[in-house]
Amino acid sequence: MITGGTGGIGKQTAIGLAKLGVHVVVSGRDAERGEAAVRDIQEASGHQQVKLLLADLSLLSETQRLIDAFLSRFSRLPIRSPHR
Numbered sequence: 898m899i900t901g902g903t904g905g906i907g908k909q910t911a912i913g914l915a916k917l918g919v920h921v922v923v924s925g926r927d928a929e930r931g932e933a934a935v936r937d938i939q940e941a942s943g944h945q946q947v948k949l950l951l952a953d954l955s956l957l958s959e960t961q962r963l964i965d966a967f968l969s970r971f972s973r974l975p976i977r978s979p980h981r
Contacts, residue, residue, distance in 0.1 A: 898923075899914075899921065899924070901924070902926035903934035909921070911934075912937075912942050914939050915938055915946070916941075916942045916943070918944060922964050922971070923947065924949070924951070924963055925949065926951065926953045930950055933939050935948070935949050941949045944950060946970055948970070950963055950966050973975060
């Protein structure tokens with residue numbers, strides 16, 4: 898899960914992780930920009946396991962909604978090195 902993964906350093910981080918074969922989930926506020934970022938990340942990395950979740954993290958209610966949306970789609974958020 899990369900918050901702010903639709904641009905800048907977040908997007909570059911997503912590309913790097915996707916190149917390693919990691920299933921990447923990015924969050925962003927805007928659907929159009931987010932979907933474009935997912936396509937860019939997939940194309941740049943050659944890895945299709947990149948998903949988008951929408952949320953405006955400046956709002957506490959949206960932060961909780963993002964957590965709920967993540968947990969409804971994915972069973973867990975593994976925190977480990979992709980090299981293990």
